[in-house]
Amino acid sequence: MMFINSGLLAVAALLSSVWAVPISTQELSDMAAQGYRLLDLSPDTEPVWKTEAEKLDLMRAGIHFFDVTEVYDPTEDNSHATLSALAEKATFPSPSHSSAVTPILNTLSTSNMNSWLSTLTAFNNRYYTSTTGKQASQWIYDTLASITASRSDITVSKFTHSWAQFSVIVHVAGKSSGALTVVGAHEDSINLNSPSSGRAPGADDDGTGTVNLIEVLRALIAAGWQPATPVEFHWYSGEEAGLLGSQAIAQSYKRAGTSVKAFMELDMTGYFQPGTKEVIALEADYEDSGVTKFIQQLVDTYSKLDWAMDEPCGYACSDHASWYKQGYATGMLYEAITGEDNQRIHGTGDLTSVSGFSWAHSLEFAKVALAFVYELSA
Template identity: 35%
Template sequence: MKPSVLSSVCFFVLATHGFGFCQSSVQAQHTAQFRFDFSDIADDQFENHQSVPGFELNLDAIRLVQFNLDEDAVWMTERQKLHAKAMGMKYLDITDAPSNFGRLFEKQHFSYPPPNSSLVKPIFPLLSIEEMKTNLKYFSSFRTRYYNSESGRASSEWLLQKIRNYTAELATPEQKAIISVEPFHHGWKQASVIIRIAPKGSTSDPITVLGAHCDSINKKNPYLPAPGADDDGSGTVTILEAYRALLKSKYTPTTPLEFHFYSAEEGGGLGSQEIVAAYEAEGKEIKGMQQYDMTAWVASGSKEVVNIITTGVDTELTEFLTLLVGRYLDIPWVKEQQAKGTGSDHLLWTRAGYQACHAFEGLAVNANNENIHTRQDRIDASHEFSFSHMRQFAKLAVAFAVELSS
C-alpha cells in the first residue's frame, strides 16, 4: 500500500522562509537533503527508457522547492520533484525567483462593487461548445505538452497562432489597434502566451488578468504521453473561447485586459512566476487575477457546481467571484478550503501581493484524479467530461473580464 502524502516524505530544511533565500551556500550539499520514504517507485522510473526525442531534462539538477506556503523551502533534485508529482504533491519551484519577489513595492488594494454590467449577457450566445471541442481535441492531440519537450514547444506555438488567427479574422480595426499577442519566452522549450488588450491612454491603469496553464505532464514518467485534456487543456480552451467571444461581440475594455497561458505550471509554477516577477519589476498594478485550472469534469452522481477556492486567494475578489456566479451562471457556487499545500498559478500573484482568485470544476472529492497526469486525460475518457460545464466557466471568464475592465 502506498503511504499517505504527508507521512511519505521526510526532509531537512536548508532555506529561509518564502522567497528570500541564499542558494550558493548549500547547493553543494544537495543530494541527501531530501528523500522519500517509500519503495514502490523505482530509482530509474523517470529515465527516458524509450529514447523519446525532443526532451531536455536534467534529473540531477538542483531545485529549491516549497510544498507549503507556511513552511520553509527545501533543496532537492529534479528527479525528486518528479517523485513528489507522482505522489500527488503540489509545490512551487522557487529556485530562480528573485530574492525580493513580492516586495518591490506595496500593491494597490482594490474593492469590487456588485456586478451590474449590461454588456455581459449579450456575449454569452457567442460562446460555442463546438469551437471548444475542436480546439481541445487538437490541443490534447500533442503527445505531451511537457514544458521541456519539443511537443510542448509545438503546442504553445499552435496556441499562439490560433490566437493570432482569431484576432486577424474576428477583431474590428478598433480592437486590432489595441491588441497584442506575444509569446513570453523562458529558459525551457515551451513559451507562455500573453494577449494584451490595452486601450489608448490606459497603459498605467490596473490590469485585469485571466490565466490558465498550457502544459501537461505524465506523473509516471515525463516522457510518456500526457494529453492533458482536463488538466489543463480545459482551462486553456475555456479562456480562449472567452477571448474569441469578446472579439465577436466587438467588446472594447476601458482598462487593460489580459489573457495569460502559462508554461511550466506542472514544474512548480515556473512560467507564471517569471511573468509575475517581470510585471512587478515594471511596477504594474493588477486589478484582479483569476485562474482557470480544470473546468470540464462533472463526476457521476455529483451536483454540477463552480467550486470557489478559499485558500491562497484574496477574500474580497473571491467574494466578488461568488456574485458573478450567482448573477450570470446557470449553476450554483460552493466554497472549499484546500489543504495548505501549494497549487496553481494564481498563488504566484498572491505571493507577490496582488489580488487573485480561483474557481475549480467541482469539489475536491469529485475531482478527475484518476485521469489527470496520465495518458487517460482525454476528452473521451468518460461521459463525465463535459463541454457544457466548460461553457459555464467560459461565461464566468467573460463576466470576470467585462465587469473588471469596463
C-alpha cells in the same frame, strides 16, 4: 549517471533542512548546474534543494510546491512575507453590465472549444521541456494571433523561459490607462509516470481552461468589445512542474510595478462526478476574499450553476498562488468540490471521453470568465 562533486553534495545535505543564511548567487548557479531544483515547500520553511527524481516523487505524492530555481533572487526578501501581505482586501462594485454581457455569453461556442481541445490533446504531451510542449505553445500563439489579427490595440507575445515551452500573453489596451484585469490558465500537461515522453493528453488539466480563455477572447473580439482599462489573457508554461511560468511572469510584473486589479485562474473546468451536484467550485485559500465575493456575484448573475466554496487546495496548488505570493488579489474557479473532481489527470486517461466530462459544464466557466473580464474592465 550525473557527476556531483563532494562539495556540492555537502551543500545539498545541509540545505535539505532549513537555511541559516540566504542562498548566494554562486551557490544557486552551482547547484542548478548540477541538476538540482530549488523547491519552496511551505510558507514556514526556507526552500530546499532536490534532484529531479526527488521532485518527481513529490509530484507523484501530490505534494504541491513552488519550483523557485529560476526566480529565487538572493538580493530580495525571500521570507514569504508577501503571502500574508494582503491586509487590504480588494473591493468591487456588483455586476452591472448584464445588458451588454449576456448577448456575448450567448455566442460562446462549445464546438470551437472542442475543436481547439482536439488539437491540443493530439500532441503526445505538453510537458514544459518537451518538443511537443513547445509545439503546443506555438499552436496557441498562432491561434491567438489569428483571432486578434484585425485589432491593432491587441498584442500577442511570447514570454520565454530557460526551458523549451514558452508562455503566451495577450494584451488588450484599454481606452484609458488603469490597473490590469488578468485571467490565466496553464497550457502544459504531464504524465507522472514518464513526464518527458509519456502520453499526456491533458484534456481537462488544463486543456479546458486553455480553450475556455481562447473562446472568451474570440467572443469578445467578435462582439467589438473595447475595454475601458487594459486586460490580459495568460497561458502559462510549466505549471505542472512547480508553477514555473506563472511565477516568472508574476514576479516580473511585481518588479515592474505593474498594477493588477484582480487575477483569476481557470484550472480544470470540464468534469464533475456523475451523481453529484454540478457546481462552480471556488478555491478557499491563497485567494483574496474580495475577488472571491465578486466571483460569487458573477456566478449568481451569469451562470445557471450555483457556486460552492471548495476545501483549501493547499500550498502552491495552481497558478493563482504565484500571483498571491507577489501580493496581488487573486481568485480561482474549479470544476467541482475536491473529491468530486477528475481523478484521471496526469496520465493517459485525461480525455473528453471519460464519464463525467461535460462541455455544457465547462461552458459555465467560460461564461464567468467572460463576465469577469468585461465587468472589471468596463
